[in-house]
Amino acid sequence: MRKIGLLGTGFAQAHAAVYAARDDVKVIVFGRRTEALQWFTDSFGFATTTDLDVVFDDSDIDLIDICLPTSLHAAMVLRGLAAGKHVLTELPLAADLDAARAVTAAAAASDRQVFVDMFERFLPSNRLLFDAVAEKTYGPLRHLAIELNTAPLWPGANLGLSAVPMDMMHSDFDLLISVLGMPDTVEVVAAAGGTESGVVDVVFGYPHASARCSSSSMMPMSYGARGGYRATFADAILESTSTQGYDGKPDSVVTVYTADDVQRIDLPGGDPYTSMIEHVLACLGAEATNLITPASALDALELTVQIDQHVNG
Secondary structure, eight states, rough: EEEEEOSSSSSSHHHHHHHHHHHSEEEEEEEEEEHHHHHHHHHHEEEEOOHHHHHTTTEEEEEEOSOOHHHHHHHHHHHHHHOOEEEEEEOSSSHHHHHHHHHHHHHSSSOOOEEEOOOGGGOHHHHHHHHHHHBBBBBBBEEEEEEEEEESSSOOOOOGGGIIIIIIHHHHHHHHHHHOOSSSSSEEEEEOOOSSSSEEEEEEEOSSSSSEEEEEOOOOOGGGEEEEEEEEEESSSEEEEEEEETTTTOOEEEEEEEEOEEEEEEOOOHHHHHHHHHHHHHHTTTTSSOOHHHHHHHHHHHHHHHHHHHHHH
16 A cells, blocks of 8 residues: 655645545645645545645655645655655646756656656557657658647636746647657747736747647637647648546547548547556556656756746746
């Protein structure tokens, strides 16, 4: 039985639901507000505490799962390593590159493992794209367009223009870098939709390809959240479309268009948070190799910070 310290009461609900479905973990949740913590007890029977020291000082806890505001991620990872814990942190790894590099160095020097929730790497539709690029199934990739448009589905979440690059686009930049690498050129256009929404469009240039990422939080509630990618290869187009709600479980469809045919690809079910946490626990059990290390998340964070600075100054 593995004991986990889950920090946070907001997005931690998604992680808690994954843990609750397992019979090999025990969870204690930290939060500042007792009324927010009560939900975890009522829903899953988890123990809770408002004392952060209780979590870090518990010798039975070997994994700290950080679902706190971004500004706290780096400090909490470093504290977890100092306490001899393995650590999983929500993305982004840190609010700035200096802090992210400090965490990366500390993780490399430790015998503990650190994981960054780059959950989109586990989406079946994205893994299909990774394989198509690596195996040149449809020839070289010429253009990649990634899009996410959402309504304010998550109560209390800030989806204003200032939050769009870091909170909405970071994972998409990771997908971009995974298949095309760091871009040579970056052009950014942004617009605010009042104080609580915004849209950012980014065009990327490469020697033999181009790409675009677009994210908008201007959608009405009836729209929900919709996104996906269109990958234009030399010999085909691979298109993924998805819809999702606040639970982060996308309903995805992938279609391949060639000169002679249209083929819909059936993908396995499941959600990326379950796959991500399963991967973390498999790594801790020496059954897998960490695919979401801090070092692997640095390029996407560097690009995200660059675009965030362009948008927010």
